[in-house]
Amino acid sequence: MASNFILDGSIIPRRVKRMFDQRSEPRIDCPADKAILSFRGQDHVVQLVNQSASGAxxxxxRTPNIGETLRFRSQERASERAQVRWVRDGKIGLTFLGKVG
Incomplete structure (x- = not known):
């Protein structure tokens, strides 16, 4: 039986700010940069907030499903597959999976 729930980050609210940054690589802020996101067959210009070697x-x-695979392209990165890791307040966390094609 299919569920009517969408995992968009609102089901599990974060009330406490992250106390420790356990990420293994630096994030590069790029609030003026744009990227292209292919989402369910359509390309969208999106605002890039930050980027690292493994994600953005x-x-x-729009609200993609957590775990959904999209295509991501920015000035710094060629077109590659990316997986949605989290969604919250109009922001989406992506993990890069590798080059397309």
Whole structure:
């Protein structure tokens, strides 16, 4: 039986700010940069918030499902597959999976 729930980050609220940054690589802030996100067959220009070697945070008005695979392209990165890791308040966390094609 299919569920009517969408995992968009609102089901499990974070009330406490992250106390420790356990990420293994630096994030590069790039609030003026844009990227192209292919989402369910359509390309969208999105705001790039930050980026690292293994992922990115973007602003996007749509709500993809956690675990959904999208295509991501920015000035710094060629087109590659990315998986949605989290969604919250109009922001999406992506993990890069590898080059497309």
């Amino acid at each position: 945070m973007i602003r996007f008005e």
